[in-house]
Amino acid sequence: MTIVSEDGTEERFRNERRRERLFARINKASGYLDVAGFGWVVPLLRMAAGDSPRHQLAELRQVLVVPLTGIVAFLLLWAALAPQVKTSLGAVPGPAQVWAQAVNLYDDHSAERTKEAAFYARQKERNLKLEAAGKADQAKTRTYTGKPTYLDQIATSLKTVALGFLVATLIAVPVGIMCGLSRSVEGGLNPLIQIFKPVSPLAWLPIVTMVVSALYIDPLEWLPKSLVISAITVTLCSLWPTLINTTLGVASIDKDLVNVGKVLQLSTATTVRKLVLPSALPLIFTGLRLSLGVGWMVLIAAEMLAQNPGLGKFVWDEFQNGSSSSLAKIMVAVLTIGIIGFVLDRLMFALQAAFTYGMNR
Numbered sequence: 001m002t003i004v005s006e007d008g009t010e011e012r013f014r015n016e017r018r019r020e021r022l023f024a025r026i027n028k029a030s031g032y033l034d035v036a037g038f039g040w041v042v043p044l045l046r047m048a049a050g051d052s053p054r055h056q057l058a059e060l061r062q063v064l065v066v067p068l069t070g071i072v073a074f075l076l077l078w079a080a081l082a083p084q085v086k087t088s089l090g091a092v093p094g095p096a097q098v099w100a101q102a103v104n105l106y107d108d109h110s111a112e113r114t115k116e117a118a119f120y121a122r123q124k125e126r127n128l129k130l131e132a133a134g135k136a137d138q139a140k141t142r143t144y145t146g147k148p149t150y151l152d153q154i155a156t157s158l159k160t161v162a163l164g165f166l167v168a169t170l171i172a173v174p175v176g177i178m179c180g181l182s183r184s185v186e187g188g189l190n191p192l193i194q195i196f197k198p199v200s201p202l203a204w205l206p207i208v209t210m211v212v213s214a215l216y217i218d219p220l221e222w223l224p225k226s227l228v229i230s231a232i233t234v235t236l237c238s239l240w241p242t243l244i245n246t247t248l249g250v251a252s253i254d255k256d257l258v259n260v261g262k263v264l265q266l267s268t269a270t271t272v273r274k275l276v277l278p279s280a281l282p283l284i285f286t287g288l289r290l291s292l293g294v295g296w297m298v299l300i301a302a303e304m305l306a307q308n309p310g311l312g313k314f315v316w317d318e319f320q321n322g323s324s325s326s327l328a329k330i331m332v333a334v335l336t337i338g339i340i341g342f343v344l345d346r347l348m349f350a351l352q353a354a355f356t357y358g359m360n361r
Helices: 009-036 041-048 053-084 095-132 150-181 183-196 201-215 225-251 255-263 268-306 311-321 326-356
Strands: none
Touching: 009 041, 009 326, 041 053, 053 095, 095 150, 095 326, 150 183, 150 225, 150 268, 150 311, 150 326, 183 225, 201 225, 201 268, 225 268, 255 268, 268 311, 268 326, 311 326
16 A cells, blocks of 8 residues: 655656656657658657756757748748849749749659550550450550659659669778778779779760760560669769768778687688677668768769759759750759758668667768
8 A cells, every 4th residue: 555645745756757757758769760851850749758948949940940930941042033133044033933833743643643544554455355356366455655744753762762772882881891801902993993983874875875875775564774884884983982981981990899809710701790790880881871871973964964754854854855844843853852852861861870770870
């Protein structure tokens, strides 16, 4: 039987314990919210849990109000200055005009998907009638060949950068591990790394185009030649940050760990898996984040120059189009490229936090 004093000491003790458990949960969730870009929710949760409003409002102002103020100031400055700049396509569009074109691009995508659905519905109905009439051999299935929409171009660019980044990672991480473990390998490859690392994608693209055209003669339907060319260009330009950071991460691990592996007579594969990779993961992920950012930038330039499907081609086509809405659509694409780049970086940061058990950038 619990004895509660007249002043409610036992009740206050229970409330304090509940409050401590609640704050522990909030602190645990704060890391995940920071990774997802919702760190501003944490001060609100702490205020709701009974923490000092003054301190949490100051934190909320820093993580939410200040960034929003910067964005609003940018939009106001953009809206005020844009009409003052005249180009061959008219005045530079402000935020309202750019937003209107973004809505139009989405509406065009919806209309195209409606046409596609109607096309397949008519085709299915026609084939069913032929089968019912005993003419199943005349039934045909065709693929809808409508023009790619803006969202289709985004999907193409994302697929291309994912393929190029994956190939770059599969090359850079193993080579970086070898360079980090062996001074001889590092010494032999370092001159090549320093020579090819600064080469522009615009220089790689003609070479890649000719080589792929010569070797990839019968393209697969799901892997067109244009995608392969862009993906290889992304690979050649984006693998260096991962390779260099992996080499540095492996080379800087505690030598005692390597010596322990030798004493235990671990195989090279086991040493790398159990000792080297866990220690080098933070720097490896830093390299991966840099490589993904480089790959995304390279891809847009490659698509523009080679006229391969994707956001880069969309920008170039609108520039060549020269209509009154082209400049606004180009600015929609610029903002889209920036937002996607930010999201890709946050996704890689989330993977880094998950695999390295750290929440620090």
